Amino acid sequence: MPKIDSHQHFWIFDPVRDSWIDYSMLAIKRDFSPLDLLPVLQDNGIDGCISVQASQTDDETGFLLEHAEVNSFIKGVVGWIDLKADDLEAKLQGYLHYKKLKGFRHVLQSEPDPQYMLQPAFKKGIGTLQKYGYTYDILIYPEHLPYAAQLVAEFPDQKFVVDHLAKPHIKSQEIKDWQSDIEVLARHLNVFCKVSGMLTEADWSAWKTNDFTPYLDVAFNSFGTNRVMFGSDWPVCLLAGGYKRTMEIMQMYCANLSAIEQDLFWGGNAISFYNL
Template sequence: MPKIDAHQHFWIFDPVRDSWINDEMLVIKRDFLPADLLSVLQQNGIDGCVAVQADQSEKETQFLLEMAAANPFVKGVVGWVDLKADNLEERLEYFKQFDQLKGFRHILQSEPDKQYMLQPRFQKGIASLQKYGYTYDILIYPEHLPYAELLAGGFPDQKFVLDHLAKPPIKDQNMHSWQKDILALAKHPNVHCKVSGMLTEADWKSWKPEDFTPYLDVVFNAFGINRVMFGSDWPVCLLAGGYEGTMQVINNYCSGLSATEQELFWGKNATLFYNL
């Protein structure tokens, strides 16, 4: 079974569009393309990846599909489409021609309305994803978890994956409320979890591998070995230890898993979830 990085990004840096990349983030304030990633994957024993949207536009979806078409190691794309659009089904019909398009994501964490995902038009869009066989990546902060649980419960046949463990406050080692809500969300068997984006939720300069252990314990126990998958969050991970630091933390934690469990976590779960 190939090893899959289930979460990374490509972009041609645009200071207006990518204004979230501030002056503290100079290391990622540039272009990141497949040629930049391939050697990193090879050095870390990763065979393929899933490219995930970082901009809310169909132009972004087309850009990622072009990257995937030209680079066979990009096994799948999670794009963006307006889930509230009147012509959503027409757009999904159009996108069915692209085999590498596996699902969609909306940057819910940035919406002023914390209950955005419960709006009727958004939920109608989720129902359309289910109809067309697309997955949905949930990008949220811990305070959104109760709404995500309602969303998942309302669409038991829709495949969801939680990005970045919902960004728990690892730097503060404050996990009580997050843990309670993760346990509730994980009770829905249609929800999976990406073990990704952790280093940037810790102290960027002085994190230790053991800082992550309590959070990893929670998600591995809550979701079980069949619903967790590895993601690097490259190039964002360069802010806090890079690909090598990410692999160090996760390899350290996974060293106690059986060979079968490791195969599931490092590639099989992502392959099955995204139909790679």
């Protein structure tokens, strides 16, 4: 089974557009391209990746598709599109010939309205994605989980995946409310979970491997081994340990899984979800 990194980014750093990258993040305050990523994947035994949007423009989707066209290790792209646009369907039809375009994402975690995903125009857009077979990545914080559960319940035939386990508060070791809400969300069998982005939710310089175990237990027990997938969140992971440390945590955790379950986590589930 090929090993797939289900979540990584490329960007040409722009200080205005990428203002979220502040001076505490100097390690990622630069450009990142496929030439930077390929040796990292090779060093870690990863066969391919899913490239995910980092800015909310149509140009971003085109930028990622251009990289995917000339780099065979980029197996799929999760782009951005305005789900509330009147011409959404026409734009989706225009994308159909890009076979590596697998789905879309909106930065819901940054919307002032915590229930943005439940707005009628947004839900109409989700319904249109479903019509064309595109997936949807849910990027949220723990406080958004109840709204996410409402959203996915309305679209049982749409494929959703929660990015970064919905960013639990690992640094402060808060788990109870997040666990309850994750368990509710996971009851919807159309929802997968990316086991990604954990290091940057912990104490960047002082985390310990066992800090992550309670959260991993919740994710694997809630979603099951057939709906969780590995993601590095490269290059953001460079802030808190890097790619190799991210891999080591998951290799240790997955050591007790069966060979079939490990294959699913490291690649099979991403291949199935994104139709690679």
